[in-house]
Amino acid sequence: MPHVIIPVVALNGPTASGKTAVAVALAHALGAGGIEAEVVNADSMLVYRGMDIGTAKPTPAERGGVPHHLIDIMDVTQSASVADFQALARAAIADCRTRGVVPLLAGGSALYVHAILDDFVFPGTDPAVRARLEGELAEVGAPELHRRLASVAPETAEGILPGNGRRIVRALEVIELTGSFRSTLPGWEYALDDVVQFGLEVSREVLDARIEARVERMWADGLVAEVERLVGQGLREGRTASRALGYRQVLALMDGELTEAEAKQATVTGTRKFSRKQLGWFRRDPRITWLPAGPESAASMASAVRGIVAGARGE
RNA sequence: GGCCAGGUAGCUCAGUCGGUAGAGCGUUCGCCUGAAAAGUGAAAGGUCACCAGUUCGAUCCUGGUCCUGGCCA
Numbered sequence: 001m002p003h004v005i006i007p008v009v010a011l012n013g014p015t016a017s018g019k020t021a022v023a024v025a026l027a028h029a030l031g032a033g034g035i036e037a038e039v040v041n042a043d044s045m046l047v048y049r050g051m052d053i054g055t056a057k058p059t060p061a062e063r064g065g066v067p068h069h070l071i072d073i074m075d076v077t078q079s080a081s082v083a084d085f086q087a088l089a090r091a092a093i094a095d096c097r098t099r100g101v102v103p104l105l106a107g108g109s110a111l112y113v114h115a116i117l118d119d120f121v122f123p124g125t126d127p128a129v130r131a132r133l134e135g136e137l138a139e140v141g142a143p144e145l146h147r148r149l150a151s152v153a154p155e156t157a158e159g160i161l162p163g164n165g166r167r168i169v170r171a172l173e174v175i176e177l178t179g180s181f182r183s184t185l186p187g188w189e190y191a192l193d194d195v196v197q198f199g200l201e202v203s204r205e206v207l208d209a210r211i212e213a214r215v216e217r218m219w220a221d222g223l224v225a226e227v228e229r230l231v232g233q234g235l236r237e238g239r240t241a242s243r244a245l246g247y248r249q250v251l252a253l254m255d256g257e258l259t260e261a262e263a264k265q266a267t268v269t270g271t272r273k274f275s276r277k278q279l280g281w282f283r284r285d286p287r288i289t290w291l292p293a294g295p296e297s298a299a300s301m302a303s304a305v306r307g308i309v310a311g312a313r314g315e
Numbered sequence: 316g317g318c319c320a321g322g323u324a325g326c327u328c329a330g331u332c333g334g335u336a337g338a339g340c341g342u343u344c345g346c347c348u349g350a351a352a353a354g355u356g357a358a359a360g361g362u363c364a365c366c367a368g369u370u371c372g373a374u375c376c377u378g379g380u381c382c383u384g385g386c387c388a
Contacts, residue, residue: 015352043352044351045352055352079350080349081351082349082351083349109351110351111348111353112351122348125349130349160347160355161346163354163355166347166350167348173349183348184347184348186348239353240352240353241350243352269341271352274352277352280345
């Protein structure tokens with residue numbers, strides 16, 4: 001029996017670029033050619049149960065019968081992390097492949113995609129150490145902690161700006177746990193075999209208009225009510241979930257810090273900024289093949305994937 | 316036609332008791348290893364509507380011109 005290659009297909013693109021629809025269309029197009037495919041979510045916010053409207057989580061209808069992995073796997077009080085997600089996603093990918101199913105990694109969070117596909121090794125964490133350092137950060141401030149980092153590990157401190165409390169805390173934590181901390185990201189080298197990455201291209205004007213319309217629709221669809229319900233489930237205690245775009249602004253509205261119009265506007269501008277940031281990150285990855293977003297892109301992706309599978313079979 | 320308000324960064328505006336200007340948004344470019352829809356740094360960009368006067372010096376004061384909005388005819 002010839003060796004069969006089941007590629008990992010990563011679908012990247014900024015928020016509101018239509019990844020969800022393209023992923024499902026791609027799965028259907030592959031299915032029509034006898035190749036099964038399932039979606040593996042790589043979006044940090046889709047993992048939370050109950051966060052539906054504000055995350056534009058695909059509904060069962062939108063999923064079109066294609067199995068989706070890693071959606072609705074946590075409560076809002078939990079905190080997803082890159083390291084956990086890397087393990088979960090790699091397991092889901094491996095599971096698909098052993099069943100002969102092509103995993104479609106739907107990438108919303110660039111760091112997550114990067115960590116799943118590339119050679120990221122995460123040093124451990126210790127809640128007690130972390131909590132202590134965060135307490136100190138709140139007490140003495142980032143510049144002071146940065147000075148301490150510089151005295152312990154000058155080279156690491158050089159790569160981290162004195163105002164960036166988050167990175168300083170993590171660096172100190174890892175140094176305490178392991179003795180050293182590397183402060184630069186690894187390069188673009190796949191840790192998995194047979195990876196194909198696509199990117200969905202959308203013009204700025206179209207993307208901005210879509211974001212604005214989408215935020216408007218989220219509010220009309222009851223985002224405020226969704227947030228109120230989630231507050232009852234502990235959303236405010238959720239360190240990650242409470243900071244999601246849209247959710248953070250509605251919380252501010254409920255606290256009287258913003259008017260409704262301001263909260264909406266802040267969500268739009270925040271989402272726009274986020275999309276630029278994501279785009280920047282994806283653009284830096286030279287291995288991504290860019291295609292204009294739309295129904296045709298799913299077709300050309302399908303034929304590329306079919307080529308890989310067929311080539312391996314020697315057809 | 317008269318009165319009032321205003322013309323300052325791509326947009327919305329602040330400001331300078333006269334010493335050539337700022338904020339937010341936008342744009343551009345970075346950093347990122349257990350919160351990443353997060354965190355964090357920097358840059359570009361203005362003949363301060365136009366002309367003249369006063370002044371050592373005007374975006375700011377004075378006069379005029381043009382334009383915009385509102386009110387009154």
